[in-house]
Amino acid sequence: MHLNKRTRIQLAVFLIVTLVAGAVMIFGYMRLPATLFGVGRYTVTVELPVTGGLYGTANVTYRGAEIGKVDAVTLTDTGVEATLSLSSDTDIPADVDAQVHSRSAVGEQYLELIPRNGNSAPLQDGDVIPLERTSVPPDIATLLDTTEKSLAAIPKENLSTVIDESYNALNGTGPQLSRLLDGASSLSGQARENLDPLLTLIDQSAPVLQSQADTTDSITQWAAHLEGITGQIRDHDAHVRAILKNAAPSADHVNALLGQVKPTLPVLLANLVSIGDVAVTYQRSLEQLLVLLPQGTAVHAATLVPNLGTDQPYKGAFLSFNLNLNNPPPCTTGYLPADQRRSPVDTDYPDRPQGDLYCRVPQDSPHNVRGARNNPCTTTPGVRAPTVAMCESGEPYVPLNDGTGWTGDPNATTTGQSVPQPPVGASVTPSSFDATGPPGTSDNPSPQIATADYDPDTGTYVGPDGRAYTQTNLAVSTAKEKTWQTMMQPTA
Numbered sequence: 001m002h003l004n005k006r007t008r009i010q011l012a013v014f015l016i017v018t019l020v021a022g023a024v025m026i027f028g029y030m031r032l033p034a035t036l037f038g039v040g041r042y043t044v045t046v047e048l049p050v051t052g053g054l055y056g057t058a059n060v061t062y063r064g065a066e067i068g069k070v071d072a073v074t075l076t077d078t079g080v081e082a083t084l085s086l087s088s089d090t091d092i093p094a095d096v097d098a099q100v101h102s103r104s105a106v107g108e109q110y111l112e113l114i115p116r117n118g119n120s121a122p123l124q125d126g127d128v129i130p131l132e133r134t135s136v137p138p139d140i141a142t143l144l145d146t147t148e149k150s151l152a153a154i155p156k157e158n159l160s161t162v163i164d165e166s167y168n169a170l171n172g173t174g175p176q177l178s179r180l181l182d183g184a185s186s187l188s189g190q191a192r193e194n195l196d197p198l199l200t201l202i203d204q205s206a207p208v209l210q211s212q213a214d215t216t217d218s219i220t221q222w223a224a225h226l227e228g229i230t231g232q233i234r235d236h237d238a239h240v241r242a243i244l245k246n247a248a249p250s251a252d253h254v255n256a257l258l259g260q261v262k263p264t265l266p267v268l269l270a271n272l273v274s275i276g277d278v279a280v281t282y283q284r285s286l287e288q289l290l291v292l293l294p295q296g297t298a299v300h301a302a303t304l305v306p307n308l309g310t311d312q313p314y315k316g317a318f319l320s321f322n323l324n325l326n327n328p329p330p331c332t333t334g335y336l337p338a339d340q341r342r343s344p345v346d347t348d349y350p351d352r353p354q355g356d357l358y359c360r361v362p363q364d365s366p367h368n369v370r371g372a373r374n375n376p377c378t379t380t381p382g383v384r385a386p387t388v389a390m391c392e393s394g395e396p397y398v399p400l401n402d403g404t405g406w407t408g409d410p411n412a413t414t415t416g417q418s419v420p421q422p423p424v425g426a427s428v429t430p431s432s433f434d435a436t437g438p439p440g441t442s443d444n445p446s447p448q449i450a451t452a453d454y455d456p457d458t459g460t461y462v463g464p465d466g467r468a469y470t471q472t473n474l475a476v477s478t479a480k481e482k483t484w485q486t487m488m489q490p491t492a
Contacts, residue, residue: 044127046081047076047079047130050080052100053136054110054111058111067086068086092123093117095120096133097134099135285378334400336353340353361400363384363397363399373399379391
């Protein structure tokens with residue numbers, strides 16, 4: 001039979017397609033060389049306690065990829081052996097776990113190889129995965145039987161109550177549950193995206209958990225205290241309910257009060273800050289005052305004790321009216337000169353003169369012992385000074401003119417201390433006492449009230465201007481009539 005050229009070409013193409021399809025079926029799909037002759041494959045034995053539903057030709061997977069088949073499942077004296085035919089194209093660590101899984105509750109079983117150490121040597125032909133590194137799923141019949149017994153142990157009445165209460169609790173909450181599920185889904189997605197930080201957190205949580213274990217006693221004590229608090233709340237439930245009931249109206253009143261004091265409260269708090277600073281500075285003084293206050297109160301109360309319960313006509317404190325006037329005499333050292341002092345009869349109120357005006361005599365002088373020069377320095381214990389600047393500077397206190405009376409002469413200062421002077425540009429009211437003569441004379445026709453130490457034996461005294469004067473008609477030695485009538489008559 002003669003075939004033309006076209007027919008021969010068609011037969012050649014058909015033959016090539018047939019050979020290619022057969023090769024694909026033999027080598028790719030049927031894998032006859034591997035099946036018949038074991039080409040490109042090796043055998044591994046897995047020891048199992050039971051079959052767990054595993055059967056011949058079941059798939060074998062590694063990291064989710066199929067790498068072989070189960071050739072046979074046979075019984076042994078200790079359990080079951082599954083013979084695996086694995087592909088040589090994939091290197092599988094010898095240190096692996098073999099677990100039988102099911103694709104669904106009633107689906108086919110397959111064997112999953114899970115590596116325990118990726119650095120171990122690969123599996124070889126004839127290796128055995130021991131029983132202690134294998135696991136099978138629970139028997140479905142046993143699982144169903146256990147589930148049935150568990151459901152039978154639940155009282156039907158209580159189960160009905162749970163279902164009814166669940167319905168009442170979840171009825172009408174579909175949108176809320178939907179948002180909850182959406183949020184849970186979003187949370188799980190974010191957790192999956194941040195898997196590495198989460199794993200790091202879990203791995204590093206051991207110290208935190210260990211600290212909780214180390215502080216078990218403290219946590220137990222805290223729980224006991226919390227139990228006591230909750231017990232007190234339970235015992236006073238009515239009072240707690242009353243507080244909660246009246247909390248809203250009380251909060252409204254407090255809010256209204258805060259609204260009323262809002263304009264002035266910041267000013268008050270700012271002033272309290274200053275008061276707090278002062279209180280901190282004078283803390284020791286306040287403590288001493290509080291210590292002495294009870295004793296002082298007791299001393300004052302004791303003034304009513306004398307002669308109580310007796311027949312004496314006078315009961316209570318004994319008073320003495322012995323007035324030691326000008327003993328000791330008043331201190332004038334360190335104040336304004338006599339020609340700059342205001343008269344006590346003046347009723348105006350000018351500004352206070354500038355400068356530190358205080359009694360500048362020695363600190364151990366009997367004059368004005370409670371004056372500013374003996375003020376204790378609060379910030380420097382054991383030191384006394386008239387000003388805060390002197391307390392903090394550490395400079396010693398130096399009396400004016402070595403403690404002698406100041407005559408008003410600026411050149412009389414011998415210690416280097418400045419003499420108090422009136423402010424620059426301030427007008428000074430002329431004094432009634434000047435250098436021309438004593439008050440009451442023709443040179444000083446406008447006398448004003450003043451006091452001075454008078455010597456009755458000599459008739460001399462020192463005027464407010466610092467000069468010595470003599471008025472003999474006041475002396476004891478002056479002869480004049482001393483009758484009670486003349487004492488009541490004005491002098492000529």
